[in-house]
Amino acid sequence: MSKKLLRRTGLLAVTLAAGIFTGAQAAETIKIGSFLSVTGPASFLGDPELKTLRMYVDKINEDGGVLGRQLELIHYDDEGSASSARNYASRLVRSDRVDIIVGGSTTGATMAAVPLIEQSQTPFLSLAGAVVIADPVKKWVFKVPQSDRMAAERVLTDMKERGFTKIGLISGTGGFGRSGREQTLAMAESMGMEVVEDVTYSPSDTDMTAQLTGIRNNSEVDAVFNFGFGQSPAIVTRNYAQLGIELPFYQSHGVASNSFLDLAGDAANGLRLPASPLLVPDSLPENDPQKPVVQSYKEAYEARWDESVSTFGAYAYDGLQLAVAALEKAGSTDREAVRKALESIQGHVGVTGTYNMSPEDHNGLNADSFRILEVVDGDWKLIE
């Protein structure tokens, strides 16, 4: 009796386990796959990205879907781990058999999934920013955000225009910060500027006074640049004000969200950063093609989730819209057709910028898509 029971239970367990793995075969939906860092150290990126995707997939479905078919969003949380990201990408491609993927909050997650994406020939829109994602160009990988090189370029250009050439750099040791630091160093050299102080902090640090003191004590520094995201730049900003450092202060696009202002408070006043016009839709001139797109995204997101928009959520919005545009252009979910359609997208007005893709440029943006914003009286102000 016990032998039989054992065998039956074993069979049941295995069948259950196997059954859970077979993805549900829904009728005729277009499957959009996504792996995002919803929890973990990169949740600042993944959380708004997921919210945006869910919101807009629902919206698009309400409006009739794409090509007469409903969209189905299959999403997983990689918790900020690149190995998990690769596993979920594998699951999306091989088990769930999605038609297109919009995801990869971090560069590590994206790059880990790239070999699989290329081999399985799945169109992939990455939401991560490092240069290496689209340069060298990979056939099936497209990038939605501007690269960190563009952010560095934009900031350094603004600094140079204002007459500052010697920079104090403080960056996080996570992927975003580290990559940003490298790009800043390279960009500074090519623009004839110099990084005279270079300090770092760990993303889990709670006080950057020690590092900033080093910058303050270096009399050569003209201007300070902080490359990081999450709560760390807010801590840096507060420490900066506390130490009474009077030098011009720049942040990266990683802080382009109202939650940064909430955290940093008055200390943020006077700092500049490169950002999409998402934070200042009303300051855009009436004839700016981005204005309606940005305004509608901001209103819809804030109404639905009762929290401020973030640059990162906007990446997901643009990624989804690009995917939908490509599907419609291709007229089917045939992967090669969709890929070609993505490559030929021109003049697509998104929140992050206006996209002009090509076979050589799978990002479609340049440094001008960044506007320079300044924080004035606790709010964002468009400078140029």
Place this chain on the structure above:
Amino acid sequence: MLKSLLHNRLSGLLLLAIVIFVLPVFFNNPFHYDMATQIAIYATTVVGLNLLVGFAGQISLGHAGFFGVGAYFSAIMTGVYGWPPVITLLLGAVLVGFLAFVVGRPILRLKGYYLSMATLALGFIIAIIINNEGWLTGGPDGMPVPSLSVFGWELSTFSSYSFLGMTISGSLAWYWLAGVLLLLGVWLAQNLIDSPIGRALRSVHGSEVAASVVGVDTARFKNLVFVISAVYASLMGSLYAHFQGFITPDIAGFMESIILVTMVVLGGMGSTIGVILGAVLLTLLPQLLADFHEYEMMMFGLILMLTMIFMPKGLLPTTQRFIRSRLSKKKGEQA
């Protein structure tokens, strides 16, 4: 017969071999092979860790550090310097073994929680170095790893191979490789356990003072098992790197170390087959809970807590005991 099945060590190995051989019947797509291969790699790693934590009773909270060094060593040597992967796998193991030997002597003098603290610190230091030296390791964004190749013949999940007239996918081939290595790892571990070394280890676990009183060189044996478990981890780390094709510093991190120890404890400390079960569960659980989305973290923590509270000896030993008591009860009733 079932009773003897539960006792016999060789039967455990045989059962495992059968399971590994039969499992592909249930696989529908390459993703299943993917997961199974990773489970096998982690299982082999924890079979090694079990020797240290389960048998010798030494708490190590930094084991992923060795895994990471093995992975990065192989990745860097094959990727940047073009060495053959088989060499880097073995050389990495030697390197890690040496590292463990050097570090092990002083660290293993510590007891209990202090030992766990020191191993934790070691793991952290390794992870920080990997993260910071981006020029070598690619930094926090990670680095790509070339696939495993032996004399020019490449083993990749993306290729297909022909073997005895059949086409075998790369995923299946990798699965076989990982499965065979797992069996090998288990066999080695079981032999070690049944040898004088194993008995010495168990005496250390039971009472270190008593063991040294009867003449067991506790320091030497602790160091030995530390090195062996580190070598297991390094080999598997290198293999993992070539399998995944891309690695990031968090494979050497604190969280990974905790997951490894949890696999050992969950599956059953001191039970070689048990820890494999632990590896299976802990790798599959996030996948199974993935559909619960925001409840995933909460449920994972709850399952972990409840399992450890109600099955403190681990899953397999508790189940074995349960079955055994049921069987003897039946026998009592029949008599």
Place this chain on the structure above:
Amino acid sequence: MFAEFLQYLFTGITIGATYALIALGFTLIYNASHVINFAQGEFLMIGGMATVSLIGLGFPLPVAMLGAILLAAVMGIALQRFAIAPAKQADPVTLIIITIGASIFIRGIAQLVWGRGYHSMPNFSGNEPVNIGGAVVSTQTFWVLGVAAVLVAALVLFFTRTMIGKAILATSMNKVAARLVGIRTEMVLMLAFLLSAVLGSIAGIIVAPITFTSYDIGIILGLKGFVAASLGGLGSGMGAIVGGLLLGVVEAMTAGYISSDYKDAVAFGMIILVLFFMPRGLMGARVVERV
């Protein structure tokens, strides 16, 4: 030069005081039950997050703080009753895994209830920093140091002057003997967890204005607290304080003078070195090992 040193010193002792409070929490529980509670950091998190959300619901700061401390106290008792007590004589490693499972569980609920964002708490006495010998210090630092000192003093009084405190000490020295003289050891264990939770949550509240708070700050801070407790010697209250302050100062000095990249590595390296020469931590008691 000196101003720089002072700056680093103040940064160090501020975060060091936080580590010290968490380490004290570890020590309390370890003393009473020989368990290392890896969920200690979550008490800190609950202190900060609950206060923020209660403030958001409209409660004044003191009421919100009280509510948060109460919530943490309840969690502490629940942890002891439902997670630790049922495990009885489990292996130390098993207990570690249980507390880790508990911390993941608590964090999972926290992110459901409070979301995943970061939240700020206003400084207790305004944003104007104070200038001391050239170093710029936030007023919150003084709150952290002051409250920590008061808590430590209170704990010392509690353990040396009150019956209950002595009962806890007695239980930690010899559980069976304590029971024989009539001490209700189950109550003592619960009390230890309760105290530890209260300690952790207060630490979380006073430090939140400096560090911000979110559902996952407990992980790293809890870990650092464990490091500090081990450094000072598990089971020694003085050791926990010394360990915490030392860890914080070493981190700050390394970040300022040597390399900010490796400040954590240096701190960890220091721990290993200390443990080599003093295998039971700086002030760890010489324990007689029973065979």
